[in-house]
Amino acid sequence: MYIINDLSIGGAEMMLYKLLAETDRTRFAPVVISLMHHAALRQRIEALGIEVYTTKMRPGLPSPVGLWRLVRLMRRIKPDIIFGWMYHSCIAAHLGKLFSSQRAPVLWSIHYSIGALEKEKWLTAMAIRVCGFLSKLPTQIIFVSRAAQSQHYPLGYDLKKSCVIPNGIDVSEFVPSPEARLSVRAELGLPENAFLIGLMGRYHRMKDHANFLRAAALLSKLHPEAQFVLIGRNVDPANQKLCDSITRLGLADQTHLLGERHDMSRLAAAMDVFSLSSAYGESFPNVIGEAMACEVPCVVTDVGDTGWILGNTVRVVPPRDAVALADAWREMIDVGPTGRRDLGRQARSRVIENFTLRSVVARYDSLYEQVLTKDAPIGSEIISSPVIASLNATLKETGAQ
Numbered sequence: 177m178y179i180i181n182d183l184s185i186g187g188a189e190m191m192l193y194k195l196l197a198e199t200d201r202t203r204f205a206p207v208v209i210s211l212m213h214h215a216a217l218r219q220r221i222e223a224l225g226i227e228v229y230t231t232k233m234r235p236g237l238p239s240p241v242g243l244w245r246l247v248r249l250m251r252r253i254k255p256d257i258i259f260g261w262m263y264h265s266c267i268a269a270h271l272g273k274l275f276s277s278q279r280a281p282v283l284w285s286i287h288y289s290i291g292a293l294e295k296e297k298w299l300t301a302m303a304i305r306v307c308g309f310l311s312k313l314p315t316q317i318i319f320v321s322r323a324a325q326s327q328h329y330p331l332g333y334d335l336k337k338s339c340v341i342p343n344g345i346d347v348s349e350f351v352p353s354p355e356a357r358l359s360v361r362a363e364l365g366l367p368e369n370a371f372l373i374g375l376m377g378r379y380h381r382m383k384d385h386a387n388f389l390r391a392a393a394l395l396s397k398l399h400p401e402a403q404f405v406l407i408g409r410n411v412d413p414a415n416q417k418l419c420d421s422i423t424r425l426g427l428a429d430q431t432h433l434l435g436e437r438h439d440m441s442r443l444a445a446a447m448d449v450f451s452l453s454s455a456y457g458e459s460f461p462n463v464i465g466e467a468m469a470c471e472v473p474c475v476v477t478d479v480g481d482t483g484w485i486l487g488n489t490v491r492v493v494p495p496r497d498a499v500a501l502a503d504a505w506r507e508m509i510d511v512g513p514t515g516r517r518d519l520g521r522q523a524r525s526r527v528i529e530n531f532t533l534r535s536v537v538a539r540y541d542s543l544y545e546q547v548l549t550k551d552a553p554i555g556s557e558i559i560s561s562p563v564i565a566s567l568n569a570t571l572k573e574t575g576a577q
Contacts, residue, residue, distance in 0.1 A: 177255035177280075179209045179246070179265040179272070183217035183228070185409065185436060186378065187462045188287035191320070191343045192261055193217055196226055198537040204544060207253060209246065211268055216436075243271055250276035257544060259283045260314075263303040270313055281315040281547050289324040289459045289480040293331070308332035315547055320460040321481035341543075342481070343460045344536030345527050350469035352520070353445035360446035364405070364432050371402050373505060374447040374472075376440065376463040377454070379410035384477075385418060388453035390498035393425040395505050402430065402509070407443060409436045445470040448516065449508045452476035455495045460485065469527045471520030475504040485531070489523040 178196075183189060196206055208221055210230045218228050229249055233242035250258070250272050258273055258280050260266030266284045273282060284307070293301050308331045311317060317338040319325040329335050361370050373392070377383040385406065392404045404427065412435035413419060422431045437443060440463075444450065450467035451474065452458070458480035465485060467474055476482045477495040486492060491507065493500035508516060 177207050177209060177250070177253060177257070178259045178261055179211065179269050180261040181210075181264050182212040182215050183208075183210045183221070184215040185217060187343070187460075188262055188285075188320075189217055190462060191287070193221060194344060194346065194533055195537060195540060196221060197224055198533060200541060201225075203541070207255070209249060211242065211246075211265060243268070243275070246272040247276045250278050254278070255280050257281055257283060257547060259285065261285045262287055263300070263307050266307050266314070267303060267310065270310060282313065283543075283547065284311075284314045284317045286317060286319045286324055286328065287459050288457060289321060290327045290331070290457075292456075304331065312337075316543065318543075322484060323481045324459040339543075341536060341539050342485075342531055343462050343465065344533030345462070345465040345469050345531050346533045347469045347524070347528055350441045350444060350466045352471040352524070353442065356442045356445040360405075360443060364403070366403060371399070371509065372405055372447050373402060373449045373451055374405045374407065374443065374467075375451050375453060376407045376444070377411075377452070377461075378408040378436075379415060379418065382454055382457035383408075384453045384455040384496065385411070386421060387455065387477075387496055387498050387501065388451065389421055389425055389427060389431075391453070391501035391505065392427055392431070394498060394502035396427065396430060398506060399509055400430075402505075404431045405434065405443070405447070406431065407434045407437055407440075411435055440466065441470070444472060447472045449505060450474045451501070451505070452479075452482065453495075453501060454479050458482065465527050465531050468520075468523035471517070471524045473508055473516050473519040473523060475501065475508060477501070485526075486523070487526050489519055489526055 178192060180189065180192060199206055206226055208226060208228045210228060211233045212235060213230060221228050231242040231245040233239055246268060258269045260269035260282065262285065269282050273280065290304065293304065296304065311332065311334040314337065317333065319338060319340050320343050322340050325335065325338055325340055358368055361368055375388050379385060395402055411418065412433050422428055444467045447467065450472045452461055452464060454477055456479055460481050464474055464476060464482060474486060474490040476486065476492055478492045479495055483492050491504040493504050
């Protein structure tokens with residue numbers, strides 16, 4: 177039983193959908209509980225033949241009625257494993273288990289990296305703190321990035337029962353496509369050789385669209401031919417604040433707002449450069465791996481595990497630094513088509529070697545079987561990095577391992 181806040185389209189939600197789509201149904205029978213509402217992914221999950229339920233909770237604090245609906249669903253379905261997908265759902269999983277008297281093990285999936293807790297919305301910060309307090313209860317905590325794993329340790333999270341399983345990229349769907357390059361430019365009314373820099377992500381302060389646009393304005397002074405394509409929920413002409421920023425920066429003729437789309441593999445493959453301008457909160461951004469799989473070189477801000485995902489294939493710049501972002505884009509223009517193709521091929525190779533969806537699903541399947549046989553890999557999957565190694569040493573010194 178996967179419990180998730182809602183089924184709107186986002187990175188964590190799409191990863192759940194991809195996991196469900198690839199699950200071996202001869203071995204596992206998944207169901208999904210959406211706490212708040214079904215939203216865009218409901219029909220896509222149901223088309224897989226997977227039942228989707230909702231507790232009809234409203235945004236904010238859990239309601240007694242919504243919790244009671246969750247309890248009734250747990251009693252009726254009697255899941256073998258309960259899986260909380262993000263903070264609020266992790267809490268709901270334990271509350272539901274408590275009041276339904278289920279004995280099923282609970283797993284957590286954490287998809288968020290934390291910059292400064294005091295800057296989070298109070299409800300999110302409270303959920304993060306509560307999960308830290310409860311972190312000894314789940315059988316296993318899965319972080320999707322090494323950065324997120326290390327950042328949760330100072331908040332009291334029990335890393336002895338944690339592992340890192342990154343998000344998976346479908347390298348059969350996200351592929352290089354000359355046809356996509358031509359068709360997207362035709363859709364936008366641009367010449368075939370137009371230089372496209374893309375950004376994919378919902379309109380939210382963590383995505384820092386303002387930083388992207390400031391960098392776009394700087395680059396345009398040297399390269400007025402550059403075009404900027406922004407894709408995501410509420411990234412459309414109806415967003416007056418965003419449109420005002422574009423007009424104020426003199427980018428109206430160069431910026432294309434496409435809103436929420438379902439042809440992401442086509443759009444990703446059409447880019448000359450993919451960019452991520454996020455200021456915080458990213459853990460393992462799917463969109464980076466997807467662009468890399470399309471052999472599109474990337475320029476991203478240093479948040480979450482972006483540096484690990486990219487390796488040496490592209491450019492990583494500080495967050496909230498429009499000058500650095502614009503300079504990195506300029507470098508991508510200066511290396512020319514051949515240089516970008518070389519970087520793109522290296523990027524796809526890295527995804528195939530490290531982050532394919534098939535390999536990630538296999539790790540989840542293995543984890544489920546180990547949990548069901550009471551042989552969960554407690555603490556065996558903490559991935560080494562300078563930060564994690566330091567935390568492991570601390571744990572060892574205190575006798576926690």
